[in-house]
Amino acid sequence: MTTEQKVCEQHFITHKTQQQVGRFVVILLKKLDPKQLGTSRFSGEQRLHAIERRLERYPELKFQYQSFVKEYEELGYVQQVNSQEGR
Numbered sequence: 648m649t650t651e652q653k654v655c656e657q658h659f660i661t662h663k664t665q666q667q668v669g670r671f672v673v674i675l676l677k678k679l680d681p682k683q684l685g686t687s688r689f690s691g692e693q694r695l696h697a698i699e700r701r702l703e704r705y706p707e708l709k710f711q712y713q714s715f716v717k718e719y720e721e722l723g724y725v726q727q728v729n730s731q732e733g734r
Contacts, residue, residue: 648656655676662674702709719725 658676
């Protein structure tokens with residue numbers, strides 16, 4: 648096992664919790680300082696806008712996408728955050 652794999656395994660052991668429903672939650676281990684991501688936020692925003700434009704052209708696809716996101720939110724897989732939290 649590599650040093651990096653050992654660090655990841657130790658991180659999992661010390662940072663995991665199990666919810667009452669049996670799901671495990673682990674704080675993500677970051678390999679890089681988020682400030683080192685450079686222009687990835689801009690690229691991500693560009694992709695998001697492109698997807699939004701595509702969804703506007705295909706109402707049924709937009710409905711399916713919105714349903715999918717709503718279901719993920721209801722299941723607790725995602726949550727809305729303030730845009731300033733990720734900076």
